[in-house]
Amino acid sequence: MAQDNSRAVISLVLAVFFWIPLLNIPIAIASIYMGIRALKNIRERPQHYSGRKYAVAAITISAITLAFTAGAFILRRVR
DSSP: OOEEOHHHHHHHHHHHGGGSTTTHHHHHHHHHHHHHHHHHHHHHOTTTEEOHHHHHHHHHHHHHHHHHHHHHHHHHHHO
């Protein structure tokens, strides 16, 4: 039976902490990195690792966080 990939779980936990001010950008980048690494591990050894849904959810949440943060930064600079 495949165990959950710890990188996928860590990535999801990091993605949940997107609300921390000033740290949301580094946390989102770390979450995306860990999620991509988890997907790579799962693809290479599917019989050993699971957790694809965790990794995809973390990457999605983190990408949305980065997009909103960048949008807010741009809007703040335009005004």
